[in-house]
Amino acid sequence: MIPYLNLAPSYKRIQKEAEPQILHILSSGQYILGKPVEDCEAKLAEFTGTKHALAVSNGTIALMMALQAIDVGPGDEVIVPSFSFFATAEVVSTLGAIPIFVDVDSKTYNIRVDQIAERINKKTKAIMPVSLYGQIADMDEINSIAEKHGLYVIEDAAQSFGATYKGKRSCSLTHIGCTSFFPAKPLGAAGDGGAVFTSDSTLAKKLDAIRVHGQTGRYYHEYIGVNGRLDPIQCVVLKEKLKYYDEDIRERQKIAKYYNESFRHLDVVIPEVAADRESVFAQYTLAVDRREQFIEKLQKAGVPTSVHYPMGMHEQPVYKHTNVSLPITEALGKKVVSLPLYPGMPEGDIEIVVTAVKSALG
Numbered sequence: 001m002i003p004y005l006n007l008a009p010s011y012k013r014i015q016k017e018a019e020p021q022i023l024h025i026l027s028s029g030q031y032i033l034g035k036p037v038e039d040c041e042a043k044l045a046e047f048t049g050t051k052h053a054l055a056v057s058n059g060t061i062a063l064m065m066a067l068q069a070i071d072v073g074p075g076d077e078v079i080v081p082s083f084s085f086f087a088t089a090e091v092v093s094t095l096g097a098i099p100i101f102v103d104v105d106s107k108t109y110n111i112r113v114d115q116i117a118e119r120i121n122k123k124t125k126a127i128m129p130v131s132l133y134g135q136i137a138d139m140d141e142i143n144s145i146a147e148k149h150g151l152y153v154i155e156d157a158a159q160s161f162g163a164t165y166k167g168k169r170s171c172s173l174t175h176i177g178c179t180s181f182f183p184a185k186p187l188g189a190a191g192d193g194g195a196v197f198t199s200d201s202t203l204a205k206k207l208d209a210i211r212v213h214g215q216t217g218r219y220y221h222e223y224i225g226v227n228g229r230l231d232p233i234q235c236v237v238l239k240e241k242l243k244y245y246d247e248d249i250r251e252r253q254k255i256a257k258y259y260n261e262s263f264r265h266l267d268v269v270i271p272e273v274a275a276d277r278e279s280v281f282a283q284y285t286l287a288v289d290r291r292e293q294f295i296e297k298l299q300k301a302g303v304p305t306s307v308h309y310p311m312g313m314h315e316q317p318v319y320k321h322t323n324v325s326l327p328i329t330e331a332l333g334k335k336v337v338s339l340p341l342y343p344g345m346p347e348g349d350i351e352i353v354v355t356a357v358k359s360a361l362g
């Protein structure tokens, strides 16, 4: 079996630079916040084209902090696409607010803009589009709906760090952008990690307080917050990996392009990226009929696959009571399947994937 993902090559590249810095942190005794965190945040902000970046402990807490910063609480509604990782809706519920599920576009798998306005009412506080599989959602349209109704937009950019939309980077396109540095995400730390981005200085100040229990002075709490800090060791890894990240993105795009060219004439839906966007291909995802047979054939050919996601969030037991019907999400849950794709993936493995897919569908 070839690996679905191998994170070792991208660590080896930074090992010589990163390890002395990590050892220095270990022997310094300065384990919380400090210069390594600030340096990393400055680089992350610069990379995304935002004024403020805050390194946090994971992508889920990043999303929750963003909602806390705009005062989402009991009774409020937040519009989310149903076809996403569970955390997108979970954080809304954690704060006592209600996730309002809408369907996704059948081509990009991102939130259907035409369904957003229909679901807005007096309780709506924010729209939280997800930039799924590495492609940014329709932000201009979403921002203009939000502006018209006085709503916030928070990008769940956990899968799209580095992606572009009309030349601008993911995380810089909305009031607040949130990403994840979970190891398997396009920019991965050596453990859990995440970041919150904004160019609004007032929100940035509040987010900074929320990251440390809503504290604005020592033991002086203006808000309800969390413990959301990222440790300096992870910040070193991220700062060093960021130096190679443009290269990584190009490599991801190159493999995706090769897959697309190889599969274009097969009986399968290949990922479609809008002309004004560049995806970072957090996942390379096909849609196939009779998926279970397809997965089994690939498995026999030594190719692992993964399903993101087998059902919409509105179909999950905990949200079933919402009782909505979102046909595209429901259909995609039965069809999507992701293939191995990562920087440093051996060419031989790429060929094994291509041959296996062609033979499975031939």
Ligand SMILES: *Cc1c(COP(=O)(O)O)cnc(C)c1O
Residues within 6 Å of the ligand: 058, 059, 060, 061, 084, 085, 087, 088, 130, 156, 158, 159, 180, 181, 182, 192, 193, 194
């Ligand atoms: C991974 C992911 C998250 C959560 O990030 P963690 O760092 O794992 O907490 C949230 N939303 C989406 C769309 C994700 O893919």
